[in-house]
Amino acid sequence: xxxxxxxxxxxxxxxxTDPATPFPWINYLGNEDFFGLISNTAGGYDFYKDAKFRRxxxxxxxGVPMDAGGRYFYINDGKAVWSPGWKxxxxxxxxxxxxxGMNYTRITGSxxxxxxxxxxxxxxxxxxxxxxxxxxNTADEAKKLKLFSxxxxxxxxxxxxxxxxxxxxxxxxxxxxxxxxxxASPAGLTIYHKTEYKERRNHYAYYALTNAEAQxxxxxxxxxxxxxxxxxAPQCVVEGKPRNSVAHxxxxxxxxxxxxELQPGESKDFIFLLGYEENEREKKFSLTPGEKGVxxxxxxxDHTIINKEKAHEVIKxxxxxxxxxxxxxxxxxxxxxxxxxFTVTSGDERLDRMVNIWNQYQCxxxxxxxxxxxxFESGVGRGMGFRDSNQDLVGFVHQIxxxxxxxxxxxxxxxxxxxxxxxxxxxxxxxGNNDIGGGFNDDPCWLIFGTVAYIKETGDFSILDEMVxxxxxxxxxxxxxxxxxxxxxxxxxxxxxxxxxxxxxxxxNDCLNLNCFSWDPNESFQTTENxxxxxxxxxxxxxxxxxxxxxxxxxxxxxxxxxxxxDSVATYRTEADRAQACIDAMVEAVKKHGWxxxxxxxxxxxxxxxxxxxxxxxxxxxxxxxxxxxxxxIGQEDGMVDKALxxxxxxxxxxxxxxxxxxxxxxxxxxMGEISSYPAGYKENAGxxxxxxxxxxxxETVARRGNDAWEHYTKICPAWIKDQQLHKVEPYVYxxxxxxxxxxxxxxxxxxxxxxxxxxxxxxxTQYILGIRPTFDGLEIDPCVPETLREYTVRRVLRDAxxxxxxxxxxxxxxxxxxxxxxxxVVEQTTLTATPGKHIVEVIM
Ligand code: GLC
Ligand code: GLC
Numbered sequence: 001x002x003x004x005x006x007x008x009x010x011x012x013x014x015x016x017t018d019p020a021t022p023f024p025w026i027n028y029l030g031n032e033d034f035f036g037l038i039s040n041t042a043g044g045y046d047f048y049k050d051a052k053f054r055r056x057x058x059x060x061x062x063g064v065p066m067d068a069g070g071r072y073f074y075i076n077d078g079k080a081v082w083s084p085g086w087k088x089x090x091x092x093x094x095x096x097x098x099x100x101g102m103n104y105t106r107i108t109g110s111x112x113x114x115x116x117x118x119x120x121x122x123x124x125x126x127x128x129x130x131x132x133x134x135x136x137n138t139a140d141e142a143k144k145l146k147l148f149s150x151x152x153x154x155x156x157x158x159x160x161x162x163x164x165x166x167x168x169x170x171x172x173x174x175x176x177x178x179x180x181x182x183x184a185s186p187a188g189l190t191i192y193h194k195t196e197y198k199e200r201r202n203h204y205a206y207y208a209l210t211n212a213e214a215q216x217x218x219x220x221x222x223x224x225x226x227x228x229x230x231x232x233a234p235q236c237v238v239e240g241k242p243r244n245s246v247a248h249x250x251x252x253x254x255x256x257x258x259x260x261e262l263q264p265g266e267s268k269d270f271i272f273l274l275g276y277e278e279n280e281r282e283k284k285f286s287l288t289p290g291e292k293g294v295x296x297x298x299x300x301x302d303h304t305i306i307n308k309e310k311a312h313e314v315i316k317x318x319x320x321x322x323x324x325x326x327x328x329x330x331x332x333x334x335x336x337x338x339x340x341x342f343t344v345t346s347g348d349e350r351l352d353r354m355v356n357i358w359n360q361y362q363c364x365x366x367x368x369x370x371x372x373x374x375x376f377e378s379g380v381g382r383g384m385g386f387r388d389s390n391q392d393l394v395g396f397v398h399q400i401x402x403x404x405x406x407x408x409x410x411x412x413x414x415x416x417x418x419x420x421x422x423x424x425x426x427x428x429x430x431x432g433n434n435d436i437g438g439g440f441n442d443d444p445c446w447l448i449f450g451t452v453a454y455i456k457e458t459g460d461f462s463i464l465d466e467m468v469x470x471x472x473x474x475x476x477x478x479x480x481x482x483x484x485x486x487x488x489x490x491x492x493x494x495x496x497x498x499x500x501x502x503x504x505x506x507x508x509n510d511c512l513n514l515n516c517f518s519w520d521p522n523e524s525f526q527t528t529e530n531x532x533x534x535x536x537x538x539x540x541x542x543x544x545x546x547x548x549x550x551x552x553x554x555x556x557x558x559x560x561x562x563x564x565x566x567d568s569v570a571t572y573r574t575e576a577d578r579a580q581a582c583i584d585a586m587v588e589a590v591k592k593h594g595w596x597x598x599x600x601x602x603x604x605x606x607x608x609x610x611x612x613x614x615x616x617x618x619x620x621x622x623x624x625x626x627x628x629x630x631x632x633x634i635g636q637e638d639g640m641v642d643k644a645l646x647x648x649x650x651x652x653x654x655x656x657x658x659x660x661x662x663x664x665x666x667x668x669x670x671x672m673g674e675i676s677s678y679p680a681g682y683k684e685n686a687g688x689x690x691x692x693x694x695x696x697x698x699x700e701t702v703a704r705r706g707n708d709a710w711e712h713y714t715k716i717c718p719a720w721i722k723d724q725q726l727h728k729v730e731p732y733v734y735x736x737x738x739x740x741x742x743x744x745x746x747x748x749x750x751x752x753x754x755x756x757x758x759x760x761x762x763x764x765x766t767q768y769i770l771g772i773r774p775t776f777d778g779l780e781i782d783p784c785v786p787e788t789l790r791e792y793t794v795r796r797v798l799r800d801a802x803x804x805x806x807x808x809x810x811x812x813x814x815x816x817x818x819x820x821x822x823x824x825x826v827v828e829q830t831t832l833t834a835t836p837g838k839h840i841v842e843v844i845m
Contacts, residue, residue, distance in 0.1 A: 513673025544628025627695025681743025
């Protein structure tokens with residue numbers, strides 16, 4: 001079977017060896033404020049914090065061919081014009097390699113005796129992308145080359161950039177700054193993007209060559225590329241001549257022109273910096289207009305000239321190879337640190353590489369980007385999700401707990417006083433997104449889920465005392481604990497005729513729109529009117545979620561009762577008892593009205609008809625309620641859990657994983673909404689929605705069926721992908737959806753990278769299969785593994801403790817701990833207290 005690359009675990013890289021991958025295989029640069037997406041052929045874009053409001057470079061989604069535009073280098077060697085990343089020139093290369101690593105990408109191409117290698121990364125705490133280009137002459141004779149850099153500016157707002165041309169084509173402005181002397185500081189040549197700077201924007205971007213002289217430049221796209229050419233053959237590059245163009249409106253770009261001479265064996269490094277800065281309003285403009293070497297779009301010097309102090313500082317900082325290499329070293333060391341909190345050695349390199357490298361990396365990426373920017377999410381539609389981000393932080397909290405803490409506060413601040421909340425918020429403003437609204441009745445439960453995970457990881461109960469507003473409204477602050485209470489009560493206060501949770505606009509499944517009844521194709525299912533008046537639509541998924549997170553809430557209250565002083569003890573105890581009674585009632589309601597004989601029902605519709613029942617014509621069984629109700633152990637004593645899990649295997653499972661529902665819907669059901677809008681086998685209509693496979697897998701561990709859990713796990717795990725051509729998207733990260741058994745091409749992946757799948761699989765493999773689980777009291781050891789896994793060692797840092805845990809399974813069991821030896825002594829308990837220092841643990845199953 002054809003492969004396009006391989007894992008290099010030692011370097012924590014995925015190495016792509018053929019540029020013509022079945023889809024662009026991308027990576028992410030940056031992990032705090034300044035971000036980039038980069039494909040294996042150097043396509044993609046950068047933005048600052050918010051992919052919609054602060055898009056720095058332009059990218060065209062839905063172009064032909066796709067993935068055109070990015071950070072391109074062109075080499076004209078007299079015989080050929082080529083790019084190290086193959087695209088955009090597509091000149092056949094003598095060699096090509098792309099290494100996607102932890103927040104960096106290195107692309108190397110060679111042609112006609114020249115090797116060009118570019119390292120792309122965003123240094124820590126820096127608002128800029130470094131591109132270190134190394135040109136090496138591998139031939140026997142001297143070489144003369146013409147090098148062109150290229151990037152295209154986005155006019156900041158990525159949405160209007162794509163639509164408001166009557167304005168956009170008149171607003172573009174740039175500045176060009178050349179070094180005035182060879183030792184000038186900054187050296188090289190910098191192109192500044194300052195569209196709208198003279199009015200309300202206090203930010204600008206720049207593209208600098210910091211360590212060498214440029215012999216020319218271009219800033220106007222049409223001058224550089226030519227109106228009738230494409231990125232593959234810019235006229236300047238083909239002719240080997242820059243135009244030194246200055247953009248006035250139209251499409252501003254940035255391109256450096258450099259003449260390079262290399263002796264045999266010689267190599268030279270060029271440092272390019274693509275950055276972003278903000279100035280205070282009073283300090284926006286240059287204090288020294290008249291500075292030599294400054295040309296403005298207006299052709300003269302005036303008060304619109306940017307005060308460039310901040311950019312100069314960064315340019316200076318990254319003007320030597322030593323400085324760049326040191327910054328790269330720091331980034332790599334940060335990742336060493338992050339990835340050392342949890343490592344496994346299992347004897348199976350696929351498992352080890354997922355746990356130790358790629359699953360954790362993807363969790364960091366989903367934490368940073370939520371569902372905003374990928375090659376499937378355009379960065380303009382969706383910000384951070386209330387539900388999504390709470391799930392994401394569970395996969396990330398062990399890495400940098402302080403950032404998870406801040407995220408929880410940000411999310412909770414968008415909640416309403418009744419416990420409902422905005423479904424999404426914009427990362428730049430941290431304000432709830434009015435266009436998307438709220439009313440997704442699963443949302444509040446996720447706040448409990450995220451917060452409890454944070455406390456179990458850190459032991460930091462103080463977060464519960466933080467004062468957090470409603471809807472970001474100053475003066476409305478209550479404690480975070482109070483937010484959790486009203487989250488819990490939001491379900492309790494919104495029950496339907498069967499005492500099951502009302503679904504609202506939708507639950508986790510955004511496409512199960514039971515109250516929307518849309519016949520108008522111009523309406524969005526997600527935002528159209530929600531006819532919940534008189535609706536009987538109830539969700540078994542929320543019922544399971546409520547029982548699961550409700551138990552966490554009760555446990556939290558009991559924990560608080562045990563740790564606080566006199567008066568409050570009773571308060572927390574009473575609250576725990578009250579909450580437990582609500583959970584018990586929910587469990588009864590599920591048993592009575594939510595069980596279909598062999599599996600849990602999915603929902604009741606507006607009229608009170610069953611969804612996900614054997615009585616239904618299509619969509620007889622759904623995965624979400626099986627996942628949540630089995631995780632919550634509802635009816636386990638009556639055999640419901642095992643039966644539901646068996647039904648998942650029987651009806652939902654296939655070679656590539658479990659589908660969301662079965663049989664797929666083949667026609668449109670207005671009373672169900674978007675779910676039945678998708679063709680059979682895709683997305684929420686019987687796609688393998690990878691996000692919810694782990695729920696069933698955790699359910700399998702609740703049922704203590706280690707072999708089954710493992711089988712489901714490996715079916716969707718990227719490291720086990722066999723057919724890269726069929727899978728299509730990146731083989732190193734999870735995707736949201738793989739086409740299901742009813743689809744035209746089962747096994748074809750889509751929507752890679754930004755999916756709750758990452759966090760949920762992290763939870764599944766580390767906490768439920770390997771069974772190393774943080775609790776309020778420490779680390780619980782509870783493996784549920786395939787009988788073939790005979791031994792593994794986990795190194796886990798929890799708070800100030802570091803555990804090295806070797807689990808031995810001599811008899812090939814699937815679960816159960818017979819003996820725990822902690823620091824040489826046999827102990828009775830399976831939960832280890834996080835006592836500071838290093839601990840050696842041996843566990844016998
Ligand atoms: C997408 C959304 C997520 C939703 C899921 C199912 O992954 O990001 O919020 O739960 O689809 O509809
Ligand atoms: C669509 C998708 C779903 C996603 C939602 C977000 O409905 O099918 O997966 O969660 O859009 O708005």
